[in-house]
Amino acid sequence: MFHSIHALSTPLTLAQTSIADPEARSLVVIFQGIVMGLVQGITEFLPISSTAHLIIFRDILGWKATWSKEAIDGIQFGSVIAVLAYFWKDFNFILKGAWAAFRSGNWQREEWKMFVGIAIGTVPALLGGLLLKMILKKQGITLESPALIAAMSVVMSLLLGLAEKIGSRSREFNQLQVSDGVLVGLGQMIALLPGASRSGSTLTAGLFLGLERATAARFSFLLGFPTLAIATLVQGKDALKETPMALPLIVGVISTIIFSYLSIAWLLKFLQNQSTWVFVWYRLGFAAFLFAAIAGKLL
Numbered sequence: 001m002f003h004s005i006h007a008l009s010t011p012l013t014l015a016q017t018s019i020a021d022p023e024a025r026s027l028v029v030i031f032q033g034i035v036m037g038l039v040q041g042i043t044e045f046l047p048i049s050s051t052a053h054l055i056i057f058r059d060i061l062g063w064k065a066t067w068s069k070e071a072i073d074g075i076q077f078g079s080v081i082a083v084l085a086y087f088w089k090d091f092n093f094i095l096k097g098a099w100a101a102f103r104s105g106n107w108q109r110e111e112w113k114m115f116v117g118i119a120i121g122t123v124p125a126l127l128g129g130l131l132l133k134m135i136l137k138k139q140g141i142t143l144e145s146p147a148l149i150a151a152m153s154v155v156m157s158l159l160l161g162l163a164e165k166i167g168s169r170s171r172e173f174n175q176l177q178v179s180d181g182v183l184v185g186l187g188q189m190i191a192l193l194p195g196a197s198r199s200g201s202t203l204t205a206g207l208f209l210g211l212e213r214a215t216a217a218r219f220s221f222l223l224g225f226p227t228l229a230i231a232t233l234v235q236g237k238d239a240l241k242e243t244p245m246a247l248p249l250i251v252g253v254i255s256t257i258i259f260s261y262l263s264i265a266w267l268l269k270f271l272q273n274q275s276t277w278v279f280v281w282y283r284l285g286f287a288a289f290l291f292a293a294i295a296g297k298l299l
Helices: 002-012 022-045 050-060 069-075 077-086 088-104 110-138 146-166 178-190 198-208 213-236 243-270 277-295
Strands: none
Touching (some): 022 077, 022 198, 022 243, 050 069, 050 146, 069 077, 077 243, 213 243
16 A cells, blocks of 8 residues: 555655746645645644644655655744734734733732743753753764654553543633743753654643643643754755755745644644544554554555
8 A cells, every 4th residue: 555655645745846837837836735734733733743744644645755755844934923813812912912921020920930841841851852862963863753653642641541531620721820831842852853753742831731622722832832943944044045946945934834834723722622542542452553664565
């Protein structure tokens, strides 16, 4: 089955599309951008790891020659825009309130606590993630390794399941503290590893801290925004250096914005009445598929 999919998708790579046929080439570029944006948009905010799915989809579809890791990081900018658009009122509320608290010296104000928690929580995510990435590279472990993706998917599914099982889910958004930002930020430290999932790690940490599911998800999006934005700019800065990638990246970013926005709205509504067990079982199934593909030398 894998070979059949690969055979059908191989002619869709830019390298194999005739330069003499610009119309066909443009269609291929648009199609690839839409598909990659769809995968990125749907998986970035569900606790299942967007980078892992992008890498695996890319390899299965035979698009590795076109979509480098830098290009994959580049289309994540669409998710940054989607978060900013969806939570614009929340960001505006926090920033205005934090500024008012700073001017008046009211350090107990809700917005100030959230601002400080997000700011402090961003630090371990960036520094810890970067350090972990450097260690893995020094050990010769590639961040695009299917084995690493599968292993992290298992680990994170078990942690999410444990958090769902023992979390009290008794605290709402207006009960957040600075310490929540720090601890959830620590949960982001492994998010640079494919298979870990930024939203998955922060959502899991929030559940462990006793946050209600929808609150944990909402807070994870707000707290993860600075890290997502900075990581996207740093990791995807080289994406546009390859001129042929300009059009697929633009299409991919637009597609990502649309599907990211829809994904955020769906997840927040879903978690109001449903548990996260569906994501636990999905991640275990995804890992099983990857281990089977690796064993069969398909990946």
